[in-house]
Every structure is written in C-alpha cells, then in structure tokens.
Amino acid sequence: MTSDDSPAPASEREVWSLSRKIALRAAVIYFGLSFIPEFFAIDLLLDPLRALVAGRFWGLSELPSGEDTGSGDRLIDHVTLVMNILCAVGGTVIWSLLDRKRPNYRWGYEALRVLLRYSLALTLMSYGFSKLYQFPPISHATMARPFGSETPMGVLWNFMGSSPAYTAISGVLEVLGGLLLLFRRTATLSALVVVPVMLNVFLLNLCYDVPVKLMSFHLLLAAVVLTLPDVRRLIDVLVFNRATVPRELTPPLRYPYLRIGVLVMKWLLFAGTLRNGMDQALTQLKEFQAPRSALAGIWIVESFRQAGKEIEAVDLRKPLRWDLAIFDQTRSSNLRVSVDQIGGEQLIGTASWPQKDSLQLRFKGKPAQDWVCALNGDSLELRGRLQGAPTEITLRRAVEEYPLMRHQIHWIQERPRTP
Known part of the structure; x- marks a missing residue:
C-alpha cells in the first residue's frame, strides 16, 4: 500500500451532527468577518453592506463616520456588528443548502482555530505590552481634582495608574496568554490563562464604560470558542479526577512546504510584535527613569x-x-x-x-x-x-x-x- 492509498485519519472520517456543522459554518463566517478585514486592511470593501444595514436598521441616509477617535464602540462599530451577524446567518443558510452532504468540516475547524489563535495572540501581546505605558502615574493635577469630577473611565485609569505593579502583572499575563496561543500543543493551557484574563478586561471595560466593550467581548468570545473542544477533558481532569484521552492535533495544512511557509510567517509576525512591544516598553521605562524636577x-x-x-x-x-x-x-x-x-x-x-x-x-x-x-x-x-x-x-x-x-x-x- 502506497502513501497515497493510506487510510485517512479517524477525525477526517468522522460524521458530524447537523447542529455541529451549522455551528462551524456560522463561526467561520462571523469570526472571519470580525478579524480578517481588520488585520488585512480590507475593511473598506464592506462599506456598501454597512451602508445598507445603517439605512435599514438606523434609518441613516449615509454611513456613519469611521474617524479614528480612540473609541471602539462608535455607531459604525455597532453597524458592523449587526452586519456580521446578518452575514453569518444568511451565509450559513446558503452554505448549508449548497453543501449538505459533506460529513464534516475538520479542515475548516482547524483553520478557524488558527484564525482565532493568531488573532488573539497578536492582540493580547500588543495590549499586554501597552499596559507598561498605557496607564501613566497619576498626575498631581489629577490628585488635586475632586473625585466626583472624574468619569468612570477616568476612575479606572487612575486606579490602574496608582498601582504600577498590578498593571505590569496584568500586561505580563496577557503577553503570556498570547505566547501560549502561538502553539497548538499549548492552546488548551492558554485557555486557562486567556479566558479569565479577558473576562476581567471585558468586565472592567463594561462596568467603567471604557469604549472598547465590543472589542474585548469578541476577544473573550474567541477565547471561549477555542476552549469549548477541551471543556469535557478539562472537567474530567479537574473536577472528576479521572483520566482523559489526548486530543488529536491535526495539522491544518497537509503539504510540508505550505506548513513551513506558514511557520516562517508566524515567527516573523511574532518577532515584529515582540520587537514593537519591547521598543515601546523600553521607551516608556526611560521616560519614567528620567530625572524629575524638584518642583514637581x-x-x-x-x-x-x-x-x-x-x-x-x-x-x-x-x-x-x-x-x-x-x-x-x-x-x-x-x-x-x-x-x-x-x-x-x-x-x-x-x-x-x-x-x-x-x-x-x-x-x-x-x-x-x-x-x-x-x-x-x-x-x-x-x-x-x-x-x-x-x-x-x-x-x-x-x-x-x-x-x-x-x-x-x-x-x-x-x-x-x-x-
């Protein structure tokens, strides 16, 4: 028997239930629209769809402004959210009608995990390094200002700025979670770090009205989706104290030369993110260590x-x-x-x-x-x-x-x- 005649892995012969296939289709479309346009700078191609959604649901004659104001909860962001949900629902229906006989979507599932892992990893490492300069020490002018004059976001910023140790530890945990996501073998371990970290971030943004609630929610949702296949195994080990079987690690790409190319791209992205983060952190460290005026x-x-x-x-x-x-x-x-x-x-x-x-x-x-x-x-x-x-x-x-x-x-x- 030649290598071409060798039987396919058991995971590829598995027959998925209808609900599982529908969930996979919806997840691929929704998370693809949520992460791919932003990372590959093709977001503007979706503007006609956004304009249609803005007119139908908000009664707007033109697309809301997409000016970068530092907020991730603008009207245009909510329009994009509704557009992604509608596209996921419509796309899932069409996909299900055109591809009803496929037994499973193992390759699509692995591709979705790669997308979520790398999107989360790059974002977490970027945010983790930014923790070292995002929250400067509380200024003297802020200290002398009445507490009631602060916005909820200002209270959170002062809370983080008053404890550099807490802020640094939060950043280290985010970078650690991002690093663990880069490798398939540590993806399950990363879930134990990323889910609680992102839950904390999302709750802080929600409760203190920080305008990145949509972004942090999507990152938390992506972390939960990555964790779902391992929930039963984690419960067996951590709750019932019984043995479990290892999860099969199926390479998303069968061809070696493609895997090598993707591996090179992964390490280039990782090196670039790490370098930018370290440069910003060192710059901020130098500013903190600069001699301060005795008048301050x-x-x-x-x-x-x-x-x-x-x-x-x-x-x-x-x-x-x-x-x-x-x-x-x-x-x-x-x-x-x-x-x-x-x-x-x-x-x-x-x-x-x-x-x-x-x-x-x-x-x-x-x-x-x-x-x-x-x-x-x-x-x-x-x-x-x-x-x-x-x-x-x-x-x-x-x-x-x-x-x-x-x-x-x-x-x-x-x-x-x-x-």
Whole structure:
C-alpha cells in the first residue's frame, strides 16, 4: 500500500451532527468577518453592506463616520456588528443548502482555530505590552481634582495608574496568554490563562464604560470558542479526577512546504510584535527613569504678601491670591503648572526653571511672570510682581494631604489605611 492509498485519519472520517456543522459554518463566517478585514486592511470593501444595514436598521441616509477617535464602540462599530451577524446567518443558510452532504468540516475547524489563535495572540501581546505605558502615574493635577469630577473611565485609569505593579502583572499575563496561543500543543493551557484574563478586561471595560466593550467581548468570545473542544477533558481532569484521552492535533495544512511557509510567517509576525512591544516598553521605562524636577508636586500656599501686607485666604476681595499651585512634569521634561486662586479662578500654563533661583511662569492669556525662587526641601518661596505690586509667596509641599503620592505596599498594617 502506497502513501497515497493510506487510510485517512479517524477525525477526517468522522460524521458530524447537523447542529455541529451549522455551528462551524456560522463561526467561520462571523469570526472571519470580525478579524480578517481588520488585520488585512480590507475593511473598506464592506462599506456598501454597512451602508445598507445603517439605512435599514438606523434609518441613516449615509454611513456613519469611521474617524479614528480612540473609541471602539462608535455607531459604525455597532453597524458592523449587526452586519456580521446578518452575514453569518444568511451565509450559513446558503452554505448549508449548497453543501449538505459533506460529513464534516475538520479542515475548516482547524483553520478557524488558527484564525482565532493568531488573532488573539497578536492582540493580547500588543495590549499586554501597552499596559507598561498605557496607564501613566497619576498626575498631581489629577490628585488635586475632586473625585466626583472624574468619569468612570477616568476612575479606572487612575486606579490602574496608582498601582504600577498590578498593571505590569496584568500586561505580563496577557503577553503570556498570547505566547501560549502561538502553539497548538499549548492552546488548551492558554485557555486557562486567556479566558479569565479577558473576562476581567471585558468586565472592567463594561462596568467603567471604557469604549472598547465590543472589542474585548469578541476577544473573550474567541477565547471561549477555542476552549469549548477541551471543556469535557478539562472537567474530567479537574473536577472528576479521572483520566482523559489526548486530543488529536491535526495539522491544518497537509503539504510540508505550505506548513513551513506558514511557520516562517508566524515567527516573523511574532518577532515584529515582540520587537514593537519591547521598543515601546523600553521607551516608556526611560521616560519614567528620567530625572524629575524638584518642583514637581502639589504646593499649598501658606503665606501671600503683596506690598508688604498679608492677604488672607478668606479675603474674596483679593481674587488674585493664590490658594494652591501644582507643578506636573510632562513627557518632554517641561513643567505644566496650574494655580488655583481665591474665588475659584484657575490659571493654567507652563513653567521654565532654567536656574535654581529663577522661575518663569507663562499662563494662558497673561504676560509671562518672572519670579525669584528659593526651594528648600518641601518649602518654596517666590518673590516677584503681580499686577505691578511686589509679591512674596510661601508654599509648602502637600505630602500628608495626598497619600497616593507615596503609595507603596505595606506588608505589616495594624489598621486599614482608609481615608
């Protein structure tokens, strides 16, 4: 018997149930439309179908704007979702009528798993590396802002930014899940990592109203679909404590030269994603390690003297009196400054500190202010002129008032550190 006459593997001779074949057809069409156009930049080819759906279900005469705003929950994204569902339903019906006699779709099933594995892997690794710079430390201006002025998304961003360790661990788990998805032998293991990770991401996006709910839901759904064939085996081992049979790993491509080509492409994609992620992470690490200005912080005005007279904080007749000054260092190493004045007015601008004893403030809509400054630890004295009058300001760095500025893990705590 020659190799050509050898019997086909048992998985290829298996006869699938009708419901299983219908589910496979629908999954191939739906996930193909969800992932392939985006990764291969052919999304615009589907615009006529989107326009049809937008007119039929939303009553729109033209397609909603597809401008990249950073949101993944735009109207055009929901139009695309409905279009994909309708195409999956219609395509499944047509496919089922034209191909009723095929015993199984083993090759299509393996191709679907490859699509989901690589789409998830590339996205997870990209998102995992972005965790290292997506959530910068909370700025001093944000700390001084009333909590009630934050949006739910802003609360989540501050929560992540206040704990770099948690953010880094979240990113590592996403990268680990992506790496495990690259190999068929570790696809089941990856499910134990990716499903809970993506469930956490989806719930955070949903509950804090982050506009990537559709994207994270599809990634979670893809992870669940990848896990379904192994659910029974996992339950046997983890729940019933009994032996199970190994799952047959059927190569999606029969021809060796095609498998080699796909393997080369896989490692090129992996290397490119890894390099881009590492470059971004190292760039962000250098920014975090850059020397920070000694002026950066929240400063409470303790004394404000003008023309030799003290102006009290409760004197609303003198709205020019400073109440709070905030200096934040930007990524370009410049200083951003905001000053709260008595009466509620806020001055926003930039600060330059060319020498230790001189400081220049540039507020929007106002002439530049030159100050002689004396910084001594957590004490700052400024001397200059405001509205033509000599002014002396004494400020104290706020430390105890803002515990987040010195956040750290305490292994021993006699009492909870509540507000």
